[in-house]
Amino acid sequence: MADGMEQERLAAAVAKNRKVVLRGYIERVPREDDMELVDGGAVELRVPEGVGGGPTVLVKNLYLSCDPYMRGRMQDFIHGSYIPPFKPGSPIEGFGVGRVVHSTHPGFGAGDVVAGMTGWEDYSLITEPEQLRKIEPSDIPLSYHLGLLGMPGFTAYVGFYEICSPKKGEFVFISAASGAVGQIVGQLAKMHGCYVVGSAGSNQKVELLKEKFGFHAAFNYKEEPDLTAALKRYFPEGIDIYFENVGGPMLDAVLLNMRTHGRIAVCGMVSQLGVTSHVGIHNLFSLISKRIDMKGFIQSDYHHLFPQFVDDITKHYRDGKIVYVEDLSVGLESGPAAFVGLFSGRNVGKQVVCVSED
């Protein structure tokens, strides 16, 4: 009977819902005014009857993830894209952590904390709850499930172990190294016995790489007029493994500094996203002379490794062998600026938006 009364109470409860919507498709680097915070009116704090045609979960969003790949969803569908575009006028979608308010799915109940695809709004109706994963209470900050233990962490894990075929003692270079993915790749590579150098776009980030993440060396690419010469300085014997996060001139410089039988894991090219005329890569002939294996990958192809990833990284974290740095932006209204900041490197560490703390 208490349950029935509780349901009754929820049926009456409403809350204000705000949304960050995409104004229209773009084909350039995103700007804040490509998105708009709108008043979504009042939302009933329960799953409406008949919505979605199946079990549905209403979540209150706590943390939202800002990831570079989202830029690809801000343009109209292009051939070969692996993910459908956002809908103009509808909320931005992305990974998030939320608390279940009400659920018609037997696997989730009010109060559960979940991570998965959600909307950039205060409350979201998740009509495909199978994609949510429940987060058990622990000592790990909730927002880390968007980074260290989320898609970026899994990208680092899969990319390093499955794509790079690392061997102890090898020379590893990571671009955008203080970012959501790079900081983890670097720490995994160091644990693996590799020599690790990272590049980043500010001296503050370079310090972070060396002091906080323990990279053997790091440099500010903006202060290097000749990237090829810079890499030659940091890798006099060449690079065995390049974890490619940026594309453009850095990739060209790396190609000239690779060692024979080197591997390049390609997952980023952030710098090229949203640039209609992509900067050309000129040194691919190195692929032949150095017998390089350059491989693109998407973490979701390796779904079967996710449980092992969570176990491994959780253990490393608890053992103090891996740390994680986030750039936490507060308030849903700060979302557009936080997201746009990714493309100028404004964020220091993984960019997260805190919508609510509980």
Place this chain on the structure above:
Amino acid sequence: MADGMEQERLAAAVAKNRKVVLRGYIERVPREDDMELVDGGAVELRVPEGVGGGPTVLVKNLYLSCDPYMRGRMQDFIHGSYIPPFKPGSPIEGFGVGRVVHSTHPGFGAGDVVAGMTGWEDYSLITEPEQLRKIEPSDIPLSYHLGLLGMPGFTAYVGFYEICSPKKGEFVFISAASGAVGQIVGQLAKMHGCYVVGSAGSNQKVELLKEKFGFHAAFNYKEEPDLTAALKRYFPEGIDIYFENVGGPMLDAVLLNMRTHGRIAVCGMVSQLGVTSHVGIHNLFSLISKRIDMKGFIQSDYHHLFPQFVDDITKHYRDGKIVYVEDLSVGLESGPAAFVGLFSGRNVGKQVVCVSED
């Protein structure tokens, strides 16, 4: 005693030796006048005393191979090159088939036919005879040991089976498909049960691909204003395997037409050799969205497979399952023009220079 007399006779015998020498280093597409036919004076038809400091073989060159990689040896040493440059004023070096005139190496005797690195001249002293391989008399034309059963054939064999991971029913695209390597890749792919399309630079070559080599389809890239659209037409479901021989705009068009988990074997980029400012590749983001594995390779890394390659291809040839087309140019003096022709696609099939028939 007869042997002694024969040696005596050879000691006295001399022959005219001509050489094709490199005039000086270049950093552009080769021209005929970058090389020069010079009178090398008379050569004694025996290995001189004390030459080379070890066992040496004097060969009379019969066939010389023209290969695109040789362009790389016409420029001064550049970082990352995998083979040393030619010496200006000295003969061009390359693969050849020759007949042994005299040998101080126990493994080779006068009259043996050998294949290996030799000079562009009538007679060459081979001071590293270990790199020569003896060719047993057979029904296979001697010049085929520079193509079908030589480095180009082995490149095709290694590239297709070791790099492309082919599966029956996959869609295979080959650029420069009528060339020394491409024609073999296409025939191997067809034997493997793949759907095979090739591109070439003339209608004559396109006919050859379809009529002689049995490609399922072929097109003249020079008649296609939009390579991306052309590939879409020939591969409505996309390309699983691209055997990359040319680089440049064709590679960019292919990247947009690859299927998920496609493979690109990179061994050529002929069109980019000798171009100081290489044409940029713009569509590498496809590596990520399509999870493409793009891998450079050099046949010599797979030396252990050479005997199996010779057995397999010889069998296919004798069974009539594989054919080979050569462009035979007659006379050492025709060498420079024959070599230069590679870069404008003048050759139809594997370019060989016949210095002498016996």
